[in-house]
Amino acid sequence: MTVPATVAELVRKFRANGRIVIVGASLAGLRAAEALREEGFTGSLTIIGDEPDEPYDRPPLSKQVLKGWVPADHTTLPRLREVNAQWRLGVTATGLDRAAKQVRLADGEQIPYDRLLIATGTRARQWPNPDEAALDGVYSLRSRDDAAQLQKALAAPPSRVVVIGAGFIGSEVTSVCRELDLPVTVVERGSAPLVGALGGVIGEIAAEIQRDHGVDLRCGLGVSSLEGDSGGHVRRAHLSDGTTVDADVVVASLGSIRNVEWLEGAGLASGFWGVGCDAGGRAFDINGVVTDSIYVAGDVARSPHVLYEYQFLAMEHWDNAVLGAEAAAHNMVNFEPHYRPHLLLPGFWSGQFGLNIKSVGVPPFGDEIVFTQGSVKERRFAAAYGRRGRIVAAVTFDHGKWLEYYGKLIEHSGPFPPPPPGWDQPPDMKPIPAEFPQPGVPTALPDVVLTGHDPSERAAEFRPRPR
Amino acid sequence: MRIAVDLNRCQGYAQCVYLAHEVFRLTGQEALTYEPNPDDERRLQVERAAAACPVQAIVIDRLDGAKGSATS
């Protein structure tokens, strides 16, 4: 397609002399910067990040790093190319003035932009009682520093570890504890580990695996308080059933919080589930009108997905950050009709208890599950999730090579139960309820959230502000 | 040198383990772990591993001499 000469001239000028600011100097921010240069953007590029280090990779933190195999500061991200940016590291963006097109920094400076990319990601939800959270021995895991400190504490070694919340990160921490031969108690409010992300049927299997590995797993329970000694070190967890567990390391893995506070008052569609944007990464304003100059990528972004009834998806996944950043960068330096959508089929990987757990699609979107390959007893299998006769997701335990097969079916809106791949089928292939918790039942939050709702749920409340 | 593996993409073919076993390891049947910051002497090995990966899941640093504070 050709574009009118005037538009082409605008694009050329912007690419040559425009000013782009990226807030968030991690995976999405870095990959976006590289992609902008790759796209031929030669204007000024500023990258703002509140962490002091250059961008580093997080997945190794809960795995290799905790185990003590890799030092935490060995995780700096590889670079795909030079970005020739002004790096403003160790400084927080505190506000956005859309009228003046400026980002406000904590040190008082204002950084002007023509186009802005929001890539501020998420942070770990801290233990809610601040006095208890401040006790020595209480950790959460998001940053390189968190990982370094927790690794040191695990190497000490502690007499017992309590992990609060059995989502993916909590389960990976638990697995590392067992590999290090540390006694560990897991307290999970939901009925089983991973239940928010994969449902109760798979959760039951995860629970058995944990127990087989000697984990003291307590489900359907919460931690009501943490008790410290006179030296301010945590010693005991009090559970909601009145029992106590003695421990000197407590890891709160309570899900994550999207870093959107700095956008308050900017009039963008930002909130608890992130910053709403279209499938091309263009941010919506508070009225649902798409902006021309503000883009979003990575963990903080939520956009409608054609495969999931155009519900807004927020995905906390590595490849979502990479591919979302590349799509946003492309769209920042191009104009219609050359925009590119970011319509990734979500996927997650987790290594725990020697098993490779992977999923593709959006399991919580489904309400039924069917085991399609392998053997649950032998802990190597594939299962598909369905909704109204359509396959919407799949999960594999040590069966990762088959994920592509299911991914293709999901992309084409294939039938549920899916046609068997004709290999290694279990005798019983009857769909059963997938047993996701009812909305509103607290568990560790899933890594993929669907933030649309059934109209019958009346989940949205519209309160126009009085003028 | 710096590397990262897109483990969503990795299918545990273990080509990389075979070609650079000091850097890549399998735990269990198919869960891959790796050293993200291998010694520079291993560059050739790692480049071979990345080239051999059937799903191109291994990302290698392409900045020359990207050490320390290469915030370029």
Ligand SMILES: Cc1cc2nc3c(=O)[nH]c(=O)nc-3n(C[C@H](O)[C@H](O)[C@H](O)COP(=O)(O)OP(=O)(O)OC[C@H]3O[C@@H](n4cnc5c(N)ncnc54)[C@H](O)[C@@H]3O)c2cc1C
């Ligand atoms: C321990 C751990 C294990 C993981 N394992 C896996 C895995 O196995 N597979 C997988 O697919 N994904 C995994 N993930 C998720 C993956 O790391 C994330 O999806 C990815 O980091 C998202 O990148 P991002 O750039 O969007 O956000 P982030 O990495 O969160 O980066 C956002 C950056 O912005 C900064 N920032 C925030 N607010 C401001 C502000 N106001 N001003 C300036 N800077 C700001 C933050 O400090 C941070 O540096 C894991 C994550 C963690 C924490």
Ligand code: SF4
């Ligand atoms: S060669 Fe590629 S797919 Fe195979 S284990 Fe290594 S990274 Fe994974």
